[in-house]
Each structure stands twice: as C-alpha cells, then as structure tokens.
Amino acid sequence: MSVKIFTALLVQDVQNDFLPNGACPVEGAESILDNIAKMAAGFDRVIVTQEFRAADHVSFANKPAFCVEGTVGADLARGLRLPMSRVIAILRGTDKTQDSYSAFLEADRKTQTGLKSYCEDRFVNRLYLCGISRDGSLLRTALDAHHFGIEVLWVRDAVVGMTEAESSMLATFADKGVQSVTTEEVLTRSVK
Numbered sequence: 001m002s003v004k005i006f007t008a009l010l011v012q013d014v015q016n017d018f019l020p021n022g023a024c025p026v027e028g029a030e031s032i033l034d035n036i037a038k039m040a041a042g043f044d045r046v047i048v049t050q051e052f053r054a055a056d057h058v059s060f061a062n063k064p065a066f067c068v069e070g071t072v073g074a075d076l077a078r079g080l081r082l083p084m085s086r087v088i089a090i091l092r093g094t095d096k097t098q099d100s101y102s103a104f105l106e107a108d109r110k111t112q113t114g115l116k117s118y119c120e121d122r123f124v125n126r127l128y129l130c131g132i133s134r135d136g137s138l139l140r141t142a143l144d145a146h147h148f149g150i151e152v153l154w155v156r157d158a159v160v161g162m163t164e165a166e167s168s169m170l171a172t173f174a175d176k177g178v179q180s181v182t183t184e185e186v187l188t189r190s191v192k
Contacts, residue, residue: 017073042073
C-alpha cells in the first residue's frame with residue numbers, strides 16, 4: 001500500500017515587523033503577500049510560523065527588538081489574507097535564552113517548535129515553503145524538513161530576504177530533494 005502524500009503550505013515569519021515600517025524591515029516583504037494569499041486559498045492546511053520573543057530576549061543585545069510578544073510587530077503582516085479556519089500557528093523564539101531560525105528547531109538544535117509533531121499528527125509529508133528569510137531561516141527550515149523525511153517545494157516567487165550566497169546555496173538543495181516551483185505552478189497542481 002502506498003502512503004498518501006498530505007500537503008501543507010508553510011508560511012514562515014510574514015509579520016508586521018518585517019514590513020517596510022516594521023522594526024526590522026526586509027526588502028520586498030510586501031511583494032509576496034498576494035502570491036501567498038492565492039496559494040493559501042487552495043490548501044486544506046496552512047501553517048504559519050511567527051517569531052514571538054520576550055522583550056528581554058538574548059538576541060536583542062546586538063540588534064533592535066522585533067516581533068516582541070503582545071505587540072503589533074509580532075502579528076501576521078497587514079494585508080496577508082489567509083483562510084483562517086484552516087490556519088495553524090507555530091510560535092518560534094519563545095525561549096528568551098536562545099535565538100531561533102528553523103521552523104522546526106530552536107538554535108540549540110534540540111528544542112522543537114511543535115511543527116514536527118504537527119506534521120506527524122496530521123500525516124503531512126509535503127510542504128510548500130514560502131515567506132521571509134532572515135539569517136538563512138528558510139534554508140534551515142528546508143534542511144530540517146528534509147532531515148525529518150518531509151518533502152519540500154520552495155516557492156521561489158513567494159520568498160524574500162535571501163542573500164546572494166543563500167540563493168546560491170539553494171541551487172545545491174536539489175540533491176536533498178528540495179524542488180523549486182513558482183506560485184503559478186502551485187496553483188495548477190492538486191495540492192490537497
């Protein structure tokens with residue numbers, strides 16, 4: 001018997017503080033909102049990750065505070081239209097003693113965010129990955145998904161924040177099973 005592939009759209013860190021007027025703006029962040037909304041409408045499962053940091057988080061020693069719990073900056077980006085009845089949120093960066101990059105594991109590489117458990121409980125074994133990448137966060141998510149046996153499809157026109165070096169690294173991920181697709185290709189596939 002073959003295992004049915006269950007899919008989800010994973011929207012990583014598309015939050016107000018990364019928009020142009022936020023605490024840590026990421027160039028082009030607003031440009032991906034429409035593509036994400038179009039894709040989200042076709043998925044039964046939409047997972048969003050949110051940075052959700054304490055005001056005294058260790059990472060703020062060397063940079064401005066961002067995505068502080070309970071602030072508008074930590075909320076999902078204004079203008080991001082999602083089918084909220086099908087959305088599950090995974091909070092990252094909640095441990096004030098360590099940083100957070102991957103949607104699966106905190107920086108200690110041991111503490112799980114809850115995403116792996118969610119995927120196991122819902123039999124999700126294929127993720128369409130999009131969102132805002134900071135410090136290689138989406139690359140780390142893709143690698144962790146691969147490590148946990150989850151297929152990754154990188155939606156290249158719904159990702160911003162990649163450095164040139166990170167974009168070059170992505171080209172080498174094909175041997176790890178990470179496929180690159182466009183929003184249009186996602187919309188023409190059966191994703192449920």
